[in-house]
Amino acid sequence: MNPSEKNIPTHHLTSEQFQLMTLDTGHPENFNDVHRHNFFEIIWFSHVKENSSLELDFESHILKNNQICIIAPGQVFNMKLRGEKGYVLAVSREIFKEASDIETILTGGTCPFSLDPQSGETCSTIISLMEKEYNGSSRLDLLKSYLRAFCIIITEQISLQNPSINDRQRIQELVSLIEEHYTAEKDTRFYADQIKISTHHLNDIVRLSRGTTVKKMIAQRLVLEAKRELSFGALTVKEIAFKLGFSDASYFSRFFKKHTGRNPEGFKEGKA
Numbered sequence: 001m002n003p004s005e006k007n008i009p010t011h012h013l014t015s016e017q018f019q020l021m022t023l024d025t026g027h028p029e030n031f032n033d034v035h036r037h038n039f040f041e042i043i044w045f046s047h048v049k050e051n052s053s054l055e056l057d058f059e060s061h062i063l064k065n066n067q068i069c070i071i072a073p074g075q076v077f078n079m080k081l082r083g084e085k086g087y088v089l090a091v092s093r094e095i096f097k098e099a100s101d102i103e104t105i106l107t108g109g110t111c112p113f114s115l116d117p118q119s120g121e122t123c124s125t126i127i128s129l130m131e132k133e134y135n136g137s138s139r140l141d142l143l144k145s146y147l148r149a150f151c152i153i154i155t156e157q158i159s160l161q162n163p164s165i166n167d168r169q170r171i172q173e174l175v176s177l178i179e180e181h182y183t184a185e186k187d188t189r190f191y192a193d194q195i196k197i198s199t200h201h202l203n204d205i206v207r208l209s210r211g212t213t214v215k216k217m218i219a220q221r222l223v224l225e226a227k228r229e230l231s232f233g234a235l236t237v238k239e240i241a242f243k244l245g246f247s248d249a250s251y252f253s254r255f256f257k258k259h260t261g262r263n264p265e266g267f268k269e270g271k272a
Helices: 095-099 104-108 117-134 138-163 163-181 190-194 200-208 214-232 237-245 249-260 264-271
Strands: 018-022 041-046 053-056 057-061 067-071 086-089
Touching: 018 117, 018 138, 053 067, 053 163, 053 264, 067 138, 067 190, 095 138, 117 138, 163 190, 163 200, 163 214, 190 214, 200 214, 200 264, 214 237, 214 249, 237 249, 237 264
Parallel strands: none
Antiparallel strands: 018 086, 041 067, 041 086, 053 057
């Protein structure tokens, strides 16, 4: 652990799962120290001073008007407020996961990113409704709906400014789809159609991010399951072949040997 990370206090949400405050009139926590959160924090800097900056995980970021920063639980944050204006949303892990399902944000937050004028207007409308509800009836279901709408707008902006986030999302979706369909669907086109991109584009993303192909990812999952069945299951090789979606046991045997260098029978006997 970096010595500078020792004894860094963690700020907690108390009784509420959702808090909304403004930067200029108050906020859910004290910014003026180095700290972590056990919750997600969305900060919208609508107006900042010249040379306003924040530190996130020990890196300094100069701020501009209409920028948003999402801080994930565990990240180290520090900022000295100097009259900046904007909003702070403190959101429990559970509620934030309902509002945003982008894996990279859930695990690592975001550095400050900009809102274009149209998105800024939309977010302003949403947060006005959110603020009115929070200071009024404070119905959690309605606040969650507003938060979900807000997150849809801001994550679109993230994706436009950082296309690699789109690719990481697609990889996550591909992994989930393979896990669900690998025994029935072994063709790359099926997965590309589900993700709504071309097979060529999908393979490009997989090659750049994982150094492999969709076909090889499916094969790796099939081989893993075959090894599990051969090692710990009671099925015959023929039964395993049919379970994994192979219409012919001899084809399964050739497939297994191609990827492992061993026949299924030999692998099974070696584990016996």
